[in-house]
Amino acid sequence: MAYWLMKTEPDAFSIDDLANSPDGVSGWDGVRNYQARNFMRDDMKVGDQVFIYHSSCPEPGVAGIAEVCREAYPDPSSFDPESPYYDPKSTEENPRWWCVSVRFVRKLNKVVPLAEMKLNPALQDMALVKRSRLSVMPVQPHEWETIMAMA
DNA sequence: GCCAACGTTGGC
DNA sequence: GCCAACGTTGGC
Numbered sequence: 312m313a314y315w316l317m318k319t320e321p322d323a324f325s326i327d328d329l330a331n332s333p334d335g336v337s338g339w340d341g342v343r344n345y346q347a348r349n350f351m352r353d354d355m356k357v358g359d360q361v362f363i364y365h366s367s368c369p370e371p372g373v374a375g376i377a378e379v380c381r382e383a384y385p386d387p388s389s390f391d392p393e394s395p396y397y398d399p400k401s402t403e404e405n406p407r408w409w410c411v412s413v414r415f416v417r418k419l420n421k422v423v424p425l426a427e428m429k430l431n432p433a434l435q436d437m438a439l440v441k442r443s444r445l446s447v448m449p450v451q452p453h454e455w456e457t458i459m460a461m462a
Numbered sequence: 463g464c465c466a467a468c469g470t471t472g473g474c
Numbered sequence: 475g476c477c478a479a480c481g482t483t484g485g486c
Contacts, residue, residue, distance in 0.1 A: 318483095320484090344469080345469090346469095366483085366485085367483080367484050367485080371484080371485070426485095442467070442484085443468090444467075444468065444469080444482080444483045444484070446483090463486105464485105465484105465486095466485095467482100467483085467484095468481105468482090468483090469480105469483100470479105470480085470482095471478100471479085471480080471481095472477100472478095472479090472480105473476105473477100473478095474476090474477100
């Protein structure tokens with residue numbers, strides 16, 4: 312079982328929105344970055360644990376936990392001309408963008424702020440801390456444990 | 463709102 | 475294939 316971190320802007324879709332989704336399940340669509348797509352398409356497996364990270368908000372940080380409940384499938388929003396994520400170069404025959412579905416597990420006792428994570432020597436190698444814009448990234452087991460202990 | 467980082471586009 | 479221009483992300 313692997314660990315991951317997925318970013319979301321809470322104004323658009325927060326950990327509470329995930330919790331309030333039917334069965335706590337939501338498709339993680341709209342990702343338009345190849346590296347992030349590859350993680351979802353090739354590596355994320357049912358049962359993998361996922362930190363839900365709130366970005367572009369007053370207190371950026373890890374807000375809760377979800378788990379992968381459906382492995383890679385073509386991102387439906389890429390086929391929908393009405394969607395802001397529509398991409399005419401993605402077709403049903405040859406999808407360009409993929410997503411997974413995740414199920415809400417729980418919120419952390421408190422949001423673990425990015426500012427605290429940056430100060431923790433155990434987290435210095437995280438893409439998140441190194442100010443990468445990657446929206447889906449792997450988390451090492453020791454990093455998972457470190458963040459859990461900070462909540 | 464600013465701006466640094468960095469991914470994407472497109473002319474050549 | 476290079477690289478300048480441009481657009482987006484996201485912390486502050």
